[in-house]
Amino acid sequence: MQEVAISIGDPNGIGIEIALKAHSIITQLVKPIYCINEHILQQASHLLNIPIPRDFEIYPTKGTLCIQPGKVDKLAGQYSYDSFMDAINIAKTTKALCTLPINKESWAKANIKYKGHTEVLRDVFQQHAIMMLGCEELYVALFTEHIPISQVAQNIKQEKLVKFFLDFYHDSKFDKIGVLGLNPHAGDCGVIGQEEITQIIPAINQANQILKQDIFYGPLVADVAFLSNRVLIAMYHDQGLGPLKTLYFDKSINVSLNLPILRTSVDHGTAFDIAYQNKAKITSYIEAIKFIDKNFKK
Amino acid sequence: MQEVAISIGDPNGIGIEIALKAHSIITQLVKPIYCINEHILQQASHLLNIPIPRDFEIYPTKGTLCIQPGKVDKLAGQYSYDSFMDAINIAKTTKALCTLPINKESWAKANIKYKGHTEVLRDVFQQHAIMMLGCEELYVALFTEHIPISQVAQNIKQEKLVKFFLDFYHDSKFDKIGVLGLNPHAGDCGVIGQEEITQIIPAINQANQILKQDIFYGPLVADVAFLSNRVLIAMYHDQGLGPLKTLYFDKSINVSLNLPILRTSVDHGTAFDIAYQNKAKITSYIEAIKFIDKNFKK
Numbered sequence: 001m002q003e004v005a006i007s008i009g010d011p012n013g014i015g016i017e018i019a020l021k022a023h024s025i026i027t028q029l030v031k032p033i034y035c036i037n038e039h040i041l042q043q044a045s046h047l048l049n050i051p052i053p054r055d056f057e058i059y060p061t062k063g064t065l066c067i068q069p070g071k072v073d074k075l076a077g078q079y080s081y082d083s084f085m086d087a088i089n090i091a092k093t094t095k096a097l098c099t100l101p102i103n104k105e106s107w108a109k110a111n112i113k114y115k116g117h118t119e120v121l122r123d124v125f126q127q128h129a130i131m132m133l134g135c136e137e138l139y140v141a142l143f144t145e146h147i148p149i150s151q152v153a154q155n156i157k158q159e160k161l162v163k164f165f166l167d168f169y170h171d172s173k174f175d176k177i178g179v180l181g182l183n184p185h186a187g188d189c190g191v192i193g194q195e196e197i198t199q200i201i202p203a204i205n206q207a208n209q210i211l212k213q214d215i216f217y218g219p220l221v222a223d224v225a226f227l228s229n230r231v232l233i234a235m236y237h238d239q240g241l242g243p244l245k246t247l248y249f250d251k252s253i254n255v256s257l258n259l260p261i262l263r264t265s266v267d268h269g270t271a272f273d274i275a276y277q278n279k280a281k282i283t284s285y286i287e288a289i290k291f292i293d294k295n296f297k298k
Numbered sequence: 299m300q301e302v303a304i305s306i307g308d309p310n311g312i313g314i315e316i317a318l319k320a321h322s323i324i325t326q327l328v329k330p331i332y333c334i335n336e337h338i339l340q341q342a343s344h345l346l347n348i349p350i351p352r353d354f355e356i357y358p359t360k361g362t363l364c365i366q367p368g369k370v371d372k373l374a375g376q377y378s379y380d381s382f383m384d385a386i387n388i389a390k391t392t393k394a395l396c397t398l399p400i401n402k403e404s405w406a407k408a409n410i411k412y413k414g415h416t417e418v419l420r421d422v423f424q425q426h427a428i429m430m431l432g433c434e435e436l437y438v439a440l441f442t443e444h445i446p447i448s449q450v451a452q453n454i455k456q457e458k459l460v461k462f463f464l465d466f467y468h469d470s471k472f473d474k475i476g477v478l479g480l481n482p483h484a485g486d487c488g489v490i491g492q493e494e495i496t497q498i499i500p501a502i503n504q505a506n507q508i509l510k511q512d513i514f515y516g517p518l519v520a521d522v523a524f525l526s527n528r529v530l531i532a533m534y535h536d537q538g539l540g541p542l543k544t545l546y547f548d549k550s551i552n553v554s555l556n557l558p559i560l561r562t563s564v565d566h567g568t569a570f571d572i573a574y575q576n577k578a579k580i581t582s583y584i585e586a587i588k589f590i591d592k593n594f595k596k
Contacts, residue, residue, distance in 0.1 A: 104486075115489070148481045148491030149534075153448030183446045184535035188402075191413070193446030223539035227547055236447075237482035239536050241521035246541040249525055 001031045002296045005090035008036040009100030010080040012071050013270025014280035016044040022282040023053045029293040035061045035083040043067045047276050061086045070272035077106030091261045096292045099265040130168050130258045135251040140240035141168050141233045152236045156182050156195045161203035169215055171257040178229040179204055179218035186219045253288040264288040299329045300594045303388035306334040307398030308378045310369050311568025312578035314342040320580040321351045327591040333359045333381040341365045345574045359384045368570035375404030394590045395561040401568045428466050428556045433549040438538035439466050439531045450534045454480050454493045459501035467513055469555040476527040477502055477516035484517045551586040562586040
């Protein structure tokens with residue numbers, strides 16, 4: 001059975017609850033190794049009134065703190081980072097990593113220089129991780145991510161697009177990949193912006209030529225493309241994630257491709273507002289584990 | 299019963315089919331006046347094998363042509379424009395106008411200087427029409443429309459936003475209006491772009507102060523806002539229309555607000571690929587008429 005390193009996320013959020021509640025389900029597919037120590041796990045189990053399963057295998061990430069449900073906290077931020085770093089190390093062997101949500105503010109309080117998981121992964125592996133979100137029905141890869149709208153257009157360059165297309169194709173193995181246009185109506189033949197004509201179409205053609213197959217098609221009109229395509233590359237964050245989350249908020253997961261390991265993640269945050277109330281949904285986490293299982297069986 | 303001027307759209311598209319098929323339904327709500335002459339109407343009726351209803355009241359827009367299903371054509375473009383201009387004139391009296399789809403390429407072939415309906419309306423009435431799309435479940439007004447992504451950020455200015463907010467509020471009469479942020483995660487407190495802090499938040503506050511009520515709220519995170527809000531102002535085209543069309547493609551309509559008349563429209567094009575095949579759906583057209591009916595009963 002595939003071993004998967006699990007980083008436990010922010011102890012003040014819903015991560016531990018999800019891990020405890022989903023354990024019996026995910027162990028039918030994979031062998032999880034949770035990066036959390038006994039001391040913190042016991043606290044959470046007590047607060048939630050959920051027993052720790054007997055076969056709950058932990059890697060004891062060092063650190064001590066008192067769980068404060070829903071609190072932005074320096075120690076909790078540091079612990080979630082340390083759990084993540086341990087999980088990365090384990091994943092160098094297991095090749096599979098699933099992350100539970102961290103809190104960006106808590107990371108900032110702990111003086112962690114990264115904004116989130118993906119940045120750390122890029123730094124550790126010195127490779128440009130590709131961010132893909134979605135579920136069986138619809139996957140969306142983001143060509144640009146957390147940058148201001150004012151900087152999106154200048155980043156749409158043929159050479160970068162071709163590299164992204166090829167990396168995405170090689171790691172995802174999808175054989176039909178739709179590429180969204182940048183502008184409204186995909187530019188309407190150049191009437192509303194030129195990037196489709198000068199960058200995106202040439203990039204699609206070049207990538208297909210290199211692969212000697214028509215893998216990539218488009219540019220597609222972004223406001224209707226989600227109705228009839230299963231795998232899409234979006235030029236920017238909200239173009240892709242607006243329709244995706246509107247359709248599949250509960251089921252979606254976050255996948256990091258183009259790394260030496262496969263990393264998946266839930267597609268939600270720490271949900272501090274419902275922490276330790278036994279209200280957290282486990283759907284996204286289970287999908288994140290299923291994705292790993294399927295990929296390693298390919 | 300409210301009289302509504304109907305522009306018939308491109309004769310080579312699905313407009314006349316929709317008008318004929320929906321007539322008995324919409325006449326339960328309004329009194330339509332179709333801008334089309336007998337000659338062209340007869341041709342369409344014959345091609346479709348749909349009889350012309352007895353109470354199908356026409357205003358005979360001048361012009362002659364042979365219908366060529368699904369063809370981009372100069373004469374058809376000119377005719378759809380003339381039908382629209384007649385309908386606008388009638389609407390100066392009826393105050394209500396519903397437009398069936400025109401073909402932009404056909405307008406270009408006929409040397410019509412406008413790109414679409416909304417531009418013409420702005421020119422005729424010398425007012426900045428506000429474009430709102432949606433249906434009962436979700437309405438989205440667009441602050442910027444058919445401009446390249448590279449020009450969106452520079453258009454997000456407090457003064458313009460306040461004017462737009464107030465115009466939209468006064469003509470739509472919605473009492474709770476969500477405002478989307480511009481950047482991913484609505485800028486994440488300034489980490490991903492500044493426009494939320496420097497322009498959008500001040501604009502929301504100023505508009506609410508002027509109205510002495512908290513009508514506007516936000517800025518909302520654009521990729522999740524569509525799950526739990528009914529009326530939204532989007533900063534740009536695909537931010538609003540991606541999620542809207544993904545959810546409500548068949549039901550959505552297009553409404554022009556902030557004009558001396560109320561204009562609604564179907565939210566689809568001429569569908570040349572299915573023209574004169576008796577396949578056109580009438581859902582969006584019926585919603586467009588219902589919207590007029592409801593608004594005049596308010």
